[in-house]
Amino acid sequence: MPDPAIRVSGLRKVYRGRSGPVTAVDGIDLEIGRGECFGLLGPNGAGKTTTVEILEGLNEPTSGEVEVLGLRWSADEKAIRERIGVTLQETRLPDKETVREIVRTFRSFYREGLDPEDVIGRVALESKANAFIEQLSGGQQQRLAVALSMVGDPEILFLDEPTTGLDPQSRRQLWDLIRGLGERGRTVVLTTHYMDEAERLCDRVAIVDRGKVIAIGSPAELIARLGGEHVVEFALAGEGPPPPGSDFAGLDSVLAVRDEADGYSLTVAEPHRAIPALLDALDRIGRPMARLTTRHVSLEDVFVSLTGRHLRDDETGERAPAPRRGRRRRG
Amino acid sequence: MADGGARTRGRRTDPPHGPNMLQNSPLFQLYATRMRDFYRQPARIFWVYGFPTLLAIVLGTAFQNREAEPISIDLVEGPGASWVDSALGAHNEALARDRVSGLRKDVPEVLLRRAPEAEAIKRLNTGKTPLVIEPKGSESIVYRYDPTRPEAAAARQTVDEILQRARGRKDPVVTSNLPVQERGSRYIDFLIPGLIAVNTMGGGLWGLGFLLVNLRIGKLLKRFVATPMPRRDFLLALLGARLTFLVPDLTVLLLLGTLMFGMPIRGNLGLVILVDVAGALAFAGIGLLVACRTSTTEAVSGLMNLVMLPQWLFSGVFFATDRFPDSAQPFIQALPLTQTAGALRRVILEGAGLVEVAPALAILGAWAVVTFVLALRYFKWT
Numbered sequence A: 001m002p003d004p005a006i007r008v009s010g011l012r013k014v015y016r017g018r019s020g021p022v023t024a025v026d027g028i029d030l031e032i033g034r035g036e037c038f039g040l041l042g043p044n045g046a047g048k049t050t051t052v053e054i055l056e057g058l059n060e061p062t063s064g065e066v067e068v069l070g071l072r073w074s075a076d077e078k079a080i081r082e083r084i085g086v087t088l089q090e091t092r093l094p095d096k097e098t099v100r101e102i103v104r105t106f107r108s109f110y111r112e113g114l115d116p117e118d119v120i121g122r123v124a125l126e127s128k129a130n131a132f133i134e135q136l137s138g139g140q141q142q143r144l145a146v147a148l149s150m151v152g153d154p155e156i157l158f159l160d161e162p163t164t165g166l167d168p169q170s171r172r173q174l175w176d177l178i179r180g181l182g183e184r185g186r187t188v189v190l191t192t193h194y195m196d197e198a199e200r201l202c203d204r205v206a207i208v209d210r211g212k213v214i215a216i217g218s219p220a221e222l223i224a225r226l227g228g229e230h231v232v233e234f235a236l237a238g239e240g241p242p243p244p245g246s247d248f249a250g251l252d253s254v255l256a257v258r259d260e261a262d263g264y265s266l267t268v269a270e271p272h273r274a275i276p277a278l279l280d281a282l283d284r285i286g287r288p289m290a291r292l293t294t295r296h297v298s299l300e301d302v303f304v305s306l307t308g309r310h311l312r313d314d315e316t317g318e319r320a321p322a323p324r325r326g327r328r329r330r331g
Numbered sequence B: 001m002a003d004g005g006a007r008t009r010g011r012r013t014d015p016p017h018g019p020n021m022l023q024n025s026p027l028f029q030l031y032a033t034r035m036r037d038f039y040r041q042p043a044r045i046f047w048v049y050g051f052p053t054l055l056a057i058v059l060g061t062a063f064q065n066r067e068a069e070p071i072s073i074d075l076v077e078g079p080g081a082s083w084v085d086s087a088l089g090a091h092n093e094a095l096a097r098d099r100v101s102g103l104r105k106d107v108p109e110v111l112l113r114r115a116p117e118a119e120a121i122k123r124l125n126t127g128k129t130p131l132v133i134e135p136k137g138s139e140s141i142v143y144r145y146d147p148t149r150p151e152a153a154a155a156r157q158t159v160d161e162i163l164q165r166a167r168g169r170k171d172p173v174v175t176s177n178l179p180v181q182e183r184g185s186r187y188i189d190f191l192i193p194g195l196i197a198v199n200t201m202g203g204g205l206w207g208l209g210f211l212l213v214n215l216r217i218g219k220l221l222k223r224f225v226a227t228p229m230p231r232r233d234f235l236l237a238l239l240g241a242r243l244t245f246l247v248p249d250l251t252v253l254l255l256l257g258t259l260m261f262g263m264p265i266r267g268n269l270g271l272v273i274l275v276d277v278a279g280a281l282a283f284a285g286i287g288l289l290v291a292c293r294t295s296t297t298e299a300v301s302g303l304m305n306l307v308m309l310p311q312w313l314f315s316g317v318f319f320a321t322d323r324f325p326d327s328a329q330p331f332i333q334a335l336p337l338t339q340t341a342g343a344l345r346r347v348i349l350e351g352a353g354l355v356e357v358a359p360a361l362a363i364l365g366a367w368a369v370v371t372f373v374l375a376l377r378y379f380k381w382t
Ligand SMILES: Nc1ncnc2c1ncn2[C@@H]1O[C@H](COP(=O)(O)OP(=O)(O)O)[C@@H](O)[C@H]1O
Pocket: A015, A016, A017, A022, A023, A024, A042, A043, A044, A045, A046, A047, A048, A049, A050, A051, A319, A320, A321
């Protein structure tokens, strides 16, 4: 890739945790092109925040190389800061400041940038320009956080879980905003644990798990790697122990089978061939169907096929981060 | 939107000039943020201005010189009761005349209640009266009272003196009292400079230490350093805000002292301000140091108590420091609150000049330099 926006190689980060060292990032290599919308998709605790905060110069890597816009943090911190915008996973903005005041304050930090009123307009907060931050909804606060990262007119914009905890409408508003940034030629790096967000917004996605990139490519490529376009999920009714999933592996057009907690999941190339074959097979073993759904393959399925786990499985697991504080508390 | 991606379009703000220069100054914007943050929170304004004012008023009036409380006692009916009654009545009348001209404030009025013996004794036993006078004819008196109750013993003393004098006892020595109530040496005069110093300490620790830890907890500190904001401007804005708040802090307490309690300001007002600024810088440094790497509210509260509590107790704000043993004096004198309160007192009440408070200024300056250097060296921004 000629002249990438971001180049990362051999990135590792080991925290001194309370019960021994925690490897949050375990050897990540990335190249993110200019103008690209790049997503880090992974479950909670995968190391996304640690990775982007190292890219943002807010966290020190244990080892590895990071180049941002061809510059290094150790030598050119100030120059990089003028050219990037950052939205942290959580920020508690001051309650008693108005939208206009805080946007102006952040504008004053950059030598060059956008007009504060213009930025407020872009995130559709004109009517709230004089409202205190404490009076904004969760979605409005999040749009304000994005506005603050845009006000320096950055070449690279980092967004850490921009829509986590928001209602569907606010999420869609933010997606439109982020897409608009991409259309203006800005590089966007975002992290998310929502596969739909990554699919809709990102030109390329790195799927991250336990500090490693386990797959990288455009959403379409990643999905195509599964071989099939469709997923058929079903559950059985009737008496007796459930048969092993492998019983269905040889059916017409079925590419892969997974046992789920409450049924089975088949990756299939052509549902119109797989489903009749499945019904025949169930007839033979005398088990009726309790449920049947079909859908397109998603990045979630890619993650499941690579890790055997669901993206949101371990939200309450041992690697889950501490309870959130800050702006989304009221959100 | 069709405004393209060029960094040179007209939507960019003009280069700074005129009022825009302030608009585009991070130092000014951050300073303005601190000002707004303060005046938009009325509860905080009460704790900073209302509370010390109330404290000064309550303590100031509680320790003010006032007329002695009247004594209420019981007199048993019977022979001789009337001479006691008239002797005490004469005392009260003479006292009332003298008090008009502000004399004998320390001598109490005596209020009598005449009652049969049984009733008077019952009132004594139930604590309703401190003293019962039982005249035995016109030449002899029995006092009934509980000598372990100080007010009963004092009442007996006062009444006995009045009655003995009424019967012609002469004092062999002439005595007179000179109560200390000159302006500038009363408790309230001692208290006000101390409260100014306490407010300055609170401002440094709450206004800097607590504030910074909260900004760190809310990740706002991290958000700021993710921008090209000059860190120096951020700290200067905090410090500037701190020094700005000294003006109302000092004005409120000085006005309260002079207007309400007639406290004199004998020294140079500029020197008062200089001492307060030196104290504010020392406490700002301590606040910064407390906040240096702390990232929980519990930890910062604990640290602030650790810093403030000993100073409240030992720095002579409410009580003079010389009550503490000599061995503790070096420690007490090293405390910034001791130096701030002491130097303010010397300038305000004794009219001390720069030379006399120079040692205090040096100690406060040393605190400021050492704490700032340490805090900036170890400060955790992210
Ligand atoms: N400051 C820290 N100290 C110790 N462990 C940390 C720290 N920050 C993150 N971790 C751990 O590192 C791992 C990755 O965390 P993070 O980067 O926040 O993941 P994500 O953003 O993908 O949810 C987690 O196991 C987390 O508990």
